[in-house]
């Protein structure tokens with residue numbers, strides 16, 4: 001008789017890291033790293049995280065996506081979907097011909113007009129049709145930015161680099177809050193398409209807050225798809241290509257997807273926060289990951305991102 005191991009993405013409590021004993025802190029550091037190495041994913045129970053803001057953002061984004069297409073298209077003005085609205089069927093996964101069944105909105109980092117990155121980071125757009133758009137969505141952006149910082153500090157300890165290693169890499173970084181709407185399947189006639197085709201995230205880490213429905217799956221090491229289940233009070237965290245690159249592939253960028261629902265009339269919403277480095281930051285192999293040699297050359301955050309955006313159809 002063979003026994004099959006039940007695999008499940010590990011669950012961590014942020015309280016252990018922020019307010020725990022030295023032992024609890026260390027256990028959190030170890031478990032976060034081990035979870036990323038083993039699955040490329042963990043599920044976080046955040047600590048003192050304001051979920052009212054998440055609810056407010058869902059109200060805002062649901063109201064926005066309900067607007068007529070012509071109104072939404074007023075906010076679709078950037079190559080690369082850098083800020084604002086990206087309509088249905090535009091983005092496709094790197095190795096997929098079929099577009100994803102989703103529309104989305106990007107909120108980026110706000111910098112002052114005299115900031116060195118002011119020309120590189122386009123201004124956010126704040127639709128005047130929806131009250132409290134900026135107030136709610138940028139507050140969530142900042143809260144996720146803070147949560148990411150704590151995860152990065154924990155990761156720095158695990159990787160034996162100074163605690164502020166990732167803080168420096170991501171200071172004023174090009175992180176993006178993406179609010180996604182997956183419309184009911186009944187609104188499409190595209191047999192080959194799925195909500196989000198199998199892909200890896202481009203960035204360092206992604207924090208996925210409170211998806212409204214299941215459907216997220218990761219490609220496990222045995223080649224099977226494994227559901228990533230979370231409750232509305234949890235944050236799913238995964239590692240992307242950039243972290244994989246600087247860890248010399250010790251941490252994978254795990255392939256994941258969002259499958260189509262059983263109930264074809266249901267919508268799904270999710271809000272990934274993609275943590276990006278500063279565009280000039282150099283993505284370089286972390287010494288403790290070097291082993292017998294470096295798999296990748298150094299590259300700036302900017303060059304790596306631009307290359308990937310072309311591959312997924314968001315940029316020319």
Ligand SMILES: O=C(O)CCC(=O)C(=O)O
Pocket residue numbers: 178180196201208211216256257258269270271272
């Ligand atoms: O909607 C989700 O749950 C995941 C979305 C995702 O993987 C992405 O946008 O990169």
Ligand SMILES: [Fe+2]
Pocket residue numbers: 199200201256
């Ligand atoms: Fe993703």
